[in-house]
Amino acid sequence: MGDYEDATELMETYDFLMKYIVIGEAGTGKSCLLHQFTHNTFKDHSQHTIGVEFSSRTVKLGEKRIKLQLWDTAGQERFRGRSVTRSYYRGAAGAILVYDITSRQSFLNLSRWLADARALASPHLVTVLVGNKSDKEEDREVEWAEASKWAAENDVHFLEASSLTGDNVEAPFLLCARSILLAIESGALDPEKAGSGVSYGDRALRRVNSSSRLSFGSLSGGRRKSTVKLRLPLTGGRCC
Amino acid sequence: MSTLSPPPRPTPPSASPQPPNPISLRLYKVLAASFDDDATREAIRTLSDLYIAPPAKGKEVRRDDDADLDDADELDVPARAQAKPGGRGIDEAAATAVVARARKNLRRDVDTMLAASSRKFLAAFGEVDKQLDILQEHIGTMRERCDEAQTQLRQTSDACRTLLDRAGSLREERHEVAMRQNIVSLFLARFTLSEDEKEAITSRDVPVGKRFFAAMDRAEKIRDDCRVLLSGADVQPTAGLEITLATSALLEQAYDKLFRWCCAEFRLMARDTQLDASPALREAVRRLQQRPELLTEALAHLAQTRESALLAAFTGALTRGGVGGLPRPIELHAHDPLRYAGDMLAWVHQALAAEREGLEGLFGVAGRRRMVGAVRTREGPEEAWMSEMLDRAVGGLGAPLKVRVMQTVRSQESSITSYKLANLLQFYMLTMQRTIGEDAVLSRTLQELTDASYKAFFDAIDALGRALLRAPLDLDDHSVSPPLAILDHAQVLREIMAVYESSLLGDESAEEQTAGFRAILDRLVDPALEMVPAAAEAKQRQRPRWDGTVFVLNTLEYLLGVLEPFAWTQEKQEVVKGRIAGVVAQLTEEHYNTILRDAGLDEVAAALESRQPDEPLSRVPAAQAGRLQQALDAFSGWLSGAGVVHAERLAAVDARRVAGDVHSAALGRVAETYGRLCEEVRRAENRYEAGATLLGGSRPFGQVHLLWQIFGLEGGAAA
Numbered sequence: 001m002g003d004y005e006d007a008t009e010l011m012e013t014y015d016f017l018m019k020y021i022v023i024g025e026a027g028t029g030k031s032c033l034l035h036q037f038t039h040n041t042f043k044d045h046s047q048h049t050i051g052v053e054f055s056s057r058t059v060k061l062g063e064k065r066i067k068l069q070l071w072d073t074a075g076q077e078r079f080r081g082r083s084v085t086r087s088y089y090r091g092a093a094g095a096i097l098v099y100d101i102t103s104r105q106s107f108l109n110l111s112r113w114l115a116d117a118r119a120l121a122s123p124h125l126v127t128v129l130v131g132n133k134s135d136k137e138e139d140r141e142v143e144w145a146e147a148s149k150w151a152a153e154n155d156v157h158f159l160e161a162s163s164l165t166g167d168n169v170e171a172p173f174l175l176c177a178r179s180i181l182l183a184i185e186s187g188a189l190d191p192e193k194a195g196s197g198v199s200y201g202d203r204a205l206r207r208v209n210s211s212s213r214l215s216f217g218s219l220s221g222g223r224r225k226s227t228v229k230l231r232l233p234l235t236g237g238r239c240c
Numbered sequence: 241m242s243t244l245s246p247p248p249r250p251t252p253p254s255a256s257p258q259p260p261n262p263i264s265l266r267l268y269k270v271l272a273a274s275f276d277d278d279a280t281r282e283a284i285r286t287l288s289d290l291y292i293a294p295p296a297k298g299k300e301v302r303r304d305d306d307a308d309l310d311d312a313d314e315l316d317v318p319a320r321a322q323a324k325p326g327g328r329g330i331d332e333a334a335a336t337a338v339v340a341r342a343r344k345n346l347r348r349d350v351d352t353m354l355a356a357s358s359r360k361f362l363a364a365f366g367e368v369d370k371q372l373d374i375l376q377e378h379i380g381t382m383r384e385r386c387d388e389a390q391t392q393l394r395q396t397s398d399a400c401r402t403l404l405d406r407a408g409s410l411r412e413e414r415h416e417v418a419m420r421q422n423i424v425s426l427f428l429a430r431f432t433l434s435e436d437e438k439e440a441i442t443s444r445d446v447p448v449g450k451r452f453f454a455a456m457d458r459a460e461k462i463r464d465d466c467r468v469l470l471s472g473a474d475v476q477p478t479a480g481l482e483i484t485l486a487t488s489a490l491l492e493q494a495y496d497k498l499f500r501w502c503c504a505e506f507r508l509m510a511r512d513t514q515l516d517a518s519p520a521l522r523e524a525v526r527r528l529q530q531r532p533e534l535l536t537e538a539l540a541h542l543a544q545t546r547e548s549a550l551l552a553a554f555t556g557a558l559t560r561g562g563v564g565g566l567p568r569p570i571e572l573h574a575h576d577p578l579r580y581a582g583d584m585l586a587w588v589h590q591a592l593a594a595e596r597e598g599l600e601g602l603f604g605v606a607g608r609r610r611m612v613g614a615v616r617t618r619e620g621p622e623e624a625w626m627s628e629m630l631d632r633a634v635g636g637l638g639a640p641l642k643v644r645v646m647q648t649v650r651s652q653e654s655s656i657t658s659y660k661l662a663n664l665l666q667f668y669m670l671t672m673q674r675t676i677g678e679d680a681v682l683s684r685t686l687q688e689l690t691d692a693s694y695k696a697f698f699d700a701i702d703a704l705g706r707a708l709l710r711a712p713l714d715l716d717d718h719s720v721s722p723p724l725a726i727l728d729h730a731q732v733l734r735e736i737m738a739v740y741e742s743s744l745l746g747d748e749s750a751e752e753q754t755a756g757f758r759a760i761l762d763r764l765v766d767p768a769l770e771m772v773p774a775a776a777e778a779k780q781r782q783r784p785r786w787d788g789t790v791f792v793l794n795t796l797e798y799l800l801g802v803l804e805p806f807a808w809t810q811e812k813q814e815v816v817k818g819r820i821a822g823v824v825a826q827l828t829e830e831h832y833n834t835i836l837r838d839a840g841l842d843e844v845a846a847a848l849e850s851r852q853p854d855e856p857l858s859r860v861p862a863a864q865a866g867r868l869q870q871a872l873d874a875f876s877g878w879l880s881g882a883g884v885v886h887a888e889r890l891a892a893v894d895a896r897r898v899a900g901d902v903h904s905a906a907l908g909r910v911a912e913t914y915g916r917l918c919e920e921v922r923r924a925e926n927r928y929e930a931g932a933t934l935l936g937g938s939r940p941f942g943q944v945h946l947l948w949q950i951f952g953l954e955g956g957a958a959a
């Protein structure tokens with residue numbers, strides 16, 4: 001994790017701003033995952049999230065600095081019912097969909113969450129499924145293979161992580177950002193447009209690039225390279 | 241000379257035994273003389289040279305002369321003459337002639353030669369003397385010259401000393417001047433800006449950036465140093481003042497440039513949904529904090545820009561939605577009030593959080609990671625700026641939000657939806673107030689909306705209450721169950737309570753939870769509590785056979801059941817329970833009287849109650865022995881009937897527990913009345929003849945505990 005220090009600490013400018021929502025059943029560890037991601041520590045005594053909480057972090061992906069605006073939503077039904085959390089899906093570019101590998105129920109409900117997100121968020125929503133609490137192998141109720149199959153069928157990325165140990169915690173966020181950047185590069189997603197969930201950071205960059213197509217040297221040139229650089233633990237084939 | 245004298249040592253001591261005469265002494269001396277010493281030999285050789293070689297040879301002669309001269313004083317001529325033949329050995333004829341001649345002329349020759357030599361010397365020394373005279377003359381002149389020179393030198397050196405002194409002082413002066421020059425140039429370097437720096441500050445062509453900021457730093461440093469300089473008492477203030485003035489003027493220009501640049505930059509930020517400050521802009525804002533009035537003005541531009549940017553973005557989200565209409569425009573869901581309001585509020589909340597982040601970037605306080613949920617502690621001067629900026633930027637969203645929310649609130653017919661809306665608004669109000677404070681424009685708008693929505697809701701439930709009060713009971717409905725109006729009303733109550741329950745965070749105290757719902761309960765439950773007995777009474781008047789009391793009991797019990805799941809309704813539950821207790825008491829009383837009547841004890845019991853204190857019971861008509869006998873028989877008959885375990889009337893009570901209680905309580909009172917009757921009958925004052933026999937004639941034979949047993953009540957043991 002220390003390798004990310006320089007890339008993430010107090011960066012003042014960024015190239016892209018992306019809006020993510022973090023969704024999933026209550027108690028699956030969404031807030032802990034985010035806390036681990038933004039503070040590099042485990043959040044002790046985590047309480048149920050009330051409504052929605054906001055945090056942000058800037059990450060480096062290849063040459064690009066990306067500011068992530070993270071919206072941690074409450075998983076409790078009462079907030080969904082009250083039209084609170086679902087309203088935040090609107091215009092998100094990325095969704096981190098979390099279930100708890102020790103709770104079959106949290107896995108079974110995924111379809112509902114995904115359907116919600118797809119219906120309400122940006123049409124290019126990139127979703128990464130995270131099986132959290134991978135440290136509790138002994139209590140596992142959802143096999144990796146099963147979740148991976150579900151992810152493939154539903155066209156989302158997938159990996160397992162542990163907010164407790166920090167294992168694989170950065171990966172879903174970076175993976176999501178990379179997919180979004182690739183969508184921008186391919187022209188499928190236009191950060192200039194409202195509701196895309198992405199926008200350019202530095203206005204200077206926009207002025208330069210507004211007329212011409214953006215190019216992401218390291219991204220388009222070598223995915224492998226950028227993967228290695230990011231230390232995304234995807235090279236072992238644990239990603240769909 | 242001593243070397244030439246013959247060494248006397250070998251001979252004299254031994255060869256002179258007696259005092260000799262002078263001649264012999266002389267002789268001895270001559271004889272004893274040895275001529276074999278080097279000096280003698282040399283002298284003789286000179287002499288021989290003198291005579292062999294013609295005297296013409298001056299050189300040799302002179303040498304011989306020298307030798308002779310040397311010897312002259314010491315050597316005895318005869319001795320020498322004698323010595324010569326001895327030394328030579330061989331005499332030849334020619335030699336003999338020479339020798340002869342030599343013998344004859346030696347002295348003279350020598351003298352002649354000596355004289356010649358002396359003359360030569362004389363001549364030579366004369367010459368030397370002459371030269372010496374000349375030399376002396378020269379030296380004299382020289383001394384004169386020297387004296388002159390010395391005088392001159394003295395004069396010169398005197399003259400030089402003053403020169404040197406002057407040169408020295410000049411040198412010192414020069415040194416001083418150089419030092420001062422150095423100081424002055426250092427001073428200048430330190431207290432004036434280079435042309436380059438001046439240009440950076442004043443020129444429009446030099447952008448606000450590194451170079452500009454560096455020049456500004458210099459100017460600031462100069463100004464500060466000047467201040468220090470001026471505070472020193474021994475420094476002439478003029479230079480410092482001038483520099484201060486010049487620098488301040490430049491600094492003002494710098495601030496002015498910063499200000500104009502910031503204004504321009506701020507105006508450019510209209511297009512961005514997200515406020516994003518470049519490092520230069522951040523630095524500019526940091527510096528402009530030194531000129532609050534300029535910053536205020538510049539920020540006013542930004543506030544305006546941001547306000548309209550956010551407003552435009554909000555309008556876009558409301559009416560146009562995202563790219564190609566996805567996500568859909570928020571207004572598309574105007575028919576779904578909660579979603580509509582929720583989407584708008586969430587949009588505003590997100591804009592608020594993002595704007596706050598942008599401002600943190602602008603004011604350079606980014607990175608103080610904080611969840612939005614966390615309460616912000618006011619820290620630093622930037623916080624005040626940011627609050628105000630945030631307030632202004634999002635304040636403008638209030639107007640379009642208000643119009644739409646109010647419309648939605650007003651058009652709600654369902655009080656439940658109204659309540660949900662009010663809750664939603666309150667939730668967002670609290671959430672956003674944590675970020676922008678209670679006094680922010682948007683906070684006040686949200687407060688207004690929340691108040692309005694609550695008012696709408698209260699109006700709605702007040703209307704419900706009023707309608708309930710007016711609702712008549714169906715006269716043809718024979719049942720004593722809660723009426724439809726109450727069932728509907730309770731359903732509304734139930735849903736509203738569920739909404740309230742879900743809005744609790746769980747960290748409120750019991751008192752807070754109760755207080756949060758008290759007003760709603762009062763408005764919803766009180767009308768019911770009022771309506772039920774009143775309506776029952778009215779119906780009762782119309783339909784005397786209809787059991788109003790049981791109806792009220794049933795309805796109140798039902799309402800209690802609706803409230804019971806929630807702890808925070810405890811207060812109201814107690815009120816309802818109080819009402820129920822009243823009804824139960826009434827019902828018990830009625831049921832008791834019914835039993836007395838059914839059991840035939842009513843008249844006797846009445847007599848027991850109503851007789852005069854001193855009047856014997858047996859004299860009261862209804863309690864005369866005969867009538868009493870009849871009553872006791874009737875009671876006995878009733879005891880073996882179904883009425884003991886079953887009461888027709890109570891079967892209609894929905895709450896079985898309550899029905900049982902009422903029945904038991906009534907039976908208990910019957911038992912008590914019977915007990916009192918037995919006591920009175922047995923008392924002599926009441927003048928019954930064979931009262932015990934009278935009582936023992938029929939069940940329960942005057943035994944109250946037996947009656948308790950028959951009733952299946954515990955109270956018998958105690959009584």
Ligand SMILES: Nc1nc2c(ncn2[C@@H]2O[C@H](COP(=O)(O)OP(=O)(O)OP(=O)(O)O)[C@@H](O)[C@H]2O)c(=O)[nH]1
Pocket residue numbers: 024025026027028029030031032033043044045046047048049050073074075076132133134135136161162163164165
């Ligand atoms: N062992 C283990 N426990 C975890 C992990 N992540 C979270 N937890 C625990 O799971 C519980 C719930 O975590 P939260 O992060 O509050 O869950 P959430 O998804 O935010 O819940 P809501 O806010 O109600 O939606 C907490 O008790 C955490 O300590 C993990 O990776 N490993």
Ligand SMILES: [Mg+2]
Pocket residue numbers: 030031032047048049072073074075
């Ligand atoms: Mg949470």
